[in-house]
Amino acid sequence: MKKQVQLATRLTQLGRNVKDQYGFVNGPIYRGSTVVFASVEDLEHSRAAFAYGTMGTPTIKNLEDAWTELAGAAGTVMSPSGLGAISLALMSTLKAGDHLLMPDTVYRPTRKFCDLTLKKFGVTTEYYDPLVGEGIIELMRPETSTLFLESPGSQTFEIQDVPLMTRLARERGIKTIIDNTWATPVFFQAHRHGCDLSVEAGTKYLSGHSDLLMGLVSANAESWPALRATYDSMAMLPGAEDCFLALRGLRTLHIRLQEAQNRALKIARWLAEQPEVKTLLHPAFESCPGHAFWQRDFSGSSGLFSLVLDPAWDKAAVTRMLDGLSLFGMGYSWGGFESLIIPFDCTDYRTATRWTHAGQTLRLQIGLEDPDDLIADLRQGLDRLHAPA
Missing domain, CATH: 3.90.1150.10 (Aspartate Aminotransferase, domain 1)
Structure with missing residues (x-):
């Protein structure tokens, strides 16, 4: 697909291939767990586009590919909820003993995940004023591995200086994750503004009809391998019907x-x-x-x-x-x-x-x-x- 077309046009084309769909406009829903291999050699070397249902299906891949291009990312993984996507992103950048910087205005379930689950696994979360700007340097420690952003903030809508904060984090080897659900990549290009990972609750505007739950995480080239490995180790993927509905929502x-x-x-x-x-x-x-x-x-x-x-x-x-x-x-x-x-x-x-x-x-x-x-x-x-x- 030509990149020079406008966004509205791109959204009608992403994640579908009419030639592979026997001429039908939309891709079919692939539901399944088992994938049958043609030979022992193919089985032993996983020579297939999809080796098992937890690794995805053509329906899921269509949505992954579409969101990757829309977000300007190296790759995308998905989850059955927005909070699930946030958890995936955090688990891909954190380990026991790490220090996490989290804005005080963050989505409250994210706060609960940090205070309950991450704390149990030895991750220390420190909350900061979202408008701290360059003062974030004073909060960074040798063990700080991740800076989380949510702009605008949940409920009270403080807008952060994302380019500044991602630059300061990158200079210190700290990964950045942003919850970009409010704006979506349509109104804010998170990776272009320096974020390593960007989270979207597809439950919201991607769905558009209040009838599905979904989360997406896109990553730049540097962070993509760790994100994909975390996703593969957890097999936390949405259902094919939800992906089909999300692709339909993408068009509008x-x-x-x-x-x-x-x-x-x-x-x-x-x-x-x-x-x-x-x-x-x-x-x-x-x-x-x-x-x-x-x-x-x-x-x-x-x-x-x-x-x-x-x-x-x-x-x-x-x-x-x-x-x-x-x-x-x-x-x-x-x-x-x-x-x-x-x-x-x-x-x-x-x-x-x-x-x-x-x-x-x-x-x-x-x-x-x-x-x-x-x-x-x-x-x-x-x-x-x-x-x-």
């Missing part, structure tokens, strides 16, 4: 992200003008910490952001607001076609930073509904804040 990823961006920006601008909203935490807005890095490094913004309400409204008032919403569902995950909203409070589990906002906080996922309808739903919800208890 760019269009859906553009629409999510446009609708989210319209709603965020409206929210920023409402008297009940104190602070908007959206990377495309100056009120978001690290906004200048987003302007410099990203080519767009997705449909997920947060806001801080005026401190006048307590939890009971926010409960009235949320319970009466008709278009916004309350549920975890994001990236699907439906809009979601959840309250959150990160004060109890962050250790390297202190959350200083006094108001109640909400995270919004803007789906593909008409934005005017969503705004009307939110306006009615904000009106309920003023209702008597």
Whole structure:
């Protein structure tokens, strides 16, 4: 395929070969465990494209190849969930006795994996302020093997200076991993900005329809052998049907992200003008910490952001607001076609930073509904804040 075509065109072509598919547009679903060899010699030397189901299938390889090209990587492996992909990436760079630097704003299940599982295997995790910048040098030790980044941060959307931090890590022989789920490679090219490994929860925008769980890890040439070896030793791969659905989602990823961006920006601008909203935490807005890095490094913004309400409204008032919403569902995950909203409070589990906002906080996922309808739903919800208890 010619590389000079635009991204939207590339997404329609990646991970499929019509000639090998008897002319059908999409590749078939290969399900299976056993692979039959033609001879003893082939069996003994594993002379086959696929030797066993845990090593992949044509369906899985189609998605791996597509994501590798999209991410600008040397290779990709997959997992049945985003957290599984994070675990794979970390296990490929860490060993007993290592020191791991983790942003304090990281996805909470990642924090639990570090504090419970990695700790049990002798890995020390130290949490850092995601906006520390060059100060990260002061936290690096001789035994530091991995610097993890998540930009923007989970829930509160701090944007990190990724090129600076990856450069400082590389100068000291430290591997870098980024959770790039919010932007996807469409809006942020992690490897181009210096990251050794990039994690994506395909559950979110790659799926786009809230009907599958998947994680992907792409790696540069230097980190690819260790990642693939870790993956092969664990055989933690997704099912063929999920890979087929992810490939289908890939075709419209760019269009859906553009629409999510446009609708989210319209709603965020409206929210920023409402008297009940104190602070908007959206990377495309100056009120978001690290906004200048987003302007410099990203080519767009997705449909997920947060806001801080005026401190006048307590939890009971926010409960009235949320319970009466008709278009916004309350549920975890994001990236699907439906809009979601959840309250959150990160004060109890962050250790390297202190959350200083006094108001109640909400995270919004803007789906593909008409934005005017969503705004009307939110306006009615904000009106309920003023209702008597």
